Amino acid sequence: MTPEPATERGAFEAHPPFDAATPIRYDTFISYSWTDAAAHAGALDDALRNLARPVDGIRALETFLDRSGMRVTEALWLEMAGHLDASRHLTLVASPAAVRDPDSYLSREVERRRGTRGADELTIVLVKGRAVWDDSLGDFDYDAKDNAVPPGLRGAFTARPHLIDLTSLDARTELNLSHAPFRDACLELAARLHGEDPRTLRARDQSERTRERRRRRRMRSASSLTVTALVTAVLVLAGTAVYSKVQRERTQDAHRKATQRATQARADRLAARAGSTAAPDLRLLLAAQAVTTAATEEALPVLRAAVSDDVQTLLHPGAGPVRDVELSANGAHVAVIDGEGGVSAWDTTTRRRLFGPAHLGAYAVRWSDDGALLMTAGRDGTVRFLRASGQSEGEPRRRDGAREGGAVALSGDAARFALAPPGGPVTVEDRAEPAHVTVLRRTTGPVRLSFATPDSLVVGTDLVTLPGGGTRALPPTTGPVCSQLVQDVYGPVAYDAGHGSFVFAEDHDLFLQAHLSAYGGSRTAPEFRCASGEKKLNLSLSGSATTVDIASTGLVAAGTGEGLVVLARLDRPPPSPKAGVADLIAAACAKAGRTLTPQEWRNLMPGLAYAPACRSAP
Structure with a gap:
């Protein structure tokens, strides 16, 4: 062949050596x-x-x-x-x-x-x-x-x-x-x-071409048969696949419906269990789990009712009925005395126990306004001051005024405390200088003590200004309900001037029945008025209330005869009727403050993998 362009002659050897023994490979x-x-x-x-x-x-x-x-x-x-x-x-x-x-x-x-x-x-x-x-x-x-x-x-x-x-x-x-x-x-x-000879080669070529045409016809015929067989097989397989798919979908649909019925039945059982459970936190968790399982017509109302309940959470301080419960003014801490006189303190936001139970034989407990200091009065007459961590603050004091059944009070700044044994005198003592003791009039029976200000003490229905020792009666009430509450010191009742509310218990229910608000006067001698009103808090206690308290933030604590402490929030708006399922579940989990334990899960839903609706405590 001739390439373009050519190379000049002589640029390389024109004729390489020839080997006669080179084998023939090409015709x-x-x-x-x-x-x-x-x-x-x-x-x-x-x-x-x-x-x-x-x-x-x-x-x-x-x-x-x-x-x-x-x-x-x-x-x-x-x-x-x-x-x-x-x-x-x-x-x-x-x-x-x-x-x-x-x-x-x-x-x-x-x-x-x-x-x-x-x-x-x-x-x-x-x-x-x-x-x-x-x-x-x-x-x-x-x-x-x-x-x-x-x-x-x-x-x-x-x-x-x-x-x-x-x-x-x-x-x-x-x-x-x-x-x-x-x-x-x-x-x-x-x-x-x-x-x-060319004629012989022509004949052989024609013969080979004839054989080739026959071979191609056979191949086309075989291909046609193969294609027909493949098409038939594909159609059969396609028909079988379609039939199998239809049958599989029917089976899956039947299985899905059966699973759905079983799931709905499980959700209804959980909802029924939630409706009959007294413990608020477990009721919330069961209701949330029921709706997470299946949002049936039976489960949704139970969840909405549980979320609407004013109960915030339950605490389990110790053995026996709760003897006293005390909230700090800001509602951050709650102190509890159990049936054996053990003192415990809790953080109301995280539900974490701060300390306790400390076995002090206490019958009364009071917080300073900032929740940093706690005062306890023991049945043996010992008055102690504890930090929120449970560490002692100063030396214990033995006082004759500290008797079971008597009243105690701690000023908001923790500078003074008051004691009133049944039928004994009311004494006010400076915490920093134990020798500075003010003795007020003797009481004729159990009274309720409360510092209105660091320099004024409410004794029953009287406002006493300190240290002058004079007394001032509260103004007359505007209605019989408020007057009865102020003077009734035997039932579990609490009032808070900062929040302006009275709370008392009757059987298994808590009531907000009057509003107390300060007006006029000076800081050392405020004047009060009492406006009648009535509202039943939307919660049911698991047992009869033995003691109640209210914080300025509107947080209510109630101790029961079963040894439980219920925390509830006043004036908390109920969930919107338009709230979605996810919002209700989130509200229930936040309100419960915990999740179902593995042991509770196994008891409630044996055989199912652990998957609680509330994954963790908020």
């Missing part, structure tokens, strides 16, 4: 000029490989054709020379371009072939130009116009060589085996390469 080597004969060379290569090709064979002849079109280099020429030496025959595709470039691949290939194996096994296929044979010279006329025979063949022939003329064929449309002139020319060349 023919097709040499051509890339410039104007590439299409003819390619068509010849395809035709020689396929003419008379056996049905079960890959090709009829082994040919070599370099289709790369790369320029001449030493390495490539050595490779081309090796392929040429391994070819039994040379097919020269002649065109004028090869003659014009004496250093082309074609010229080199012709010269090497002549110098190694001679020109006997050579066929010239003329595709362009002319090849004029001069009988008088016994050679081609290399000086003729449009000569296509390379000059390297000058004097190489002893007889007229075999020549096939394809110059009349259109390279664009007629270089294929379906075109008879091209097919005849290729049969002529192939017959020479096979060493057969």
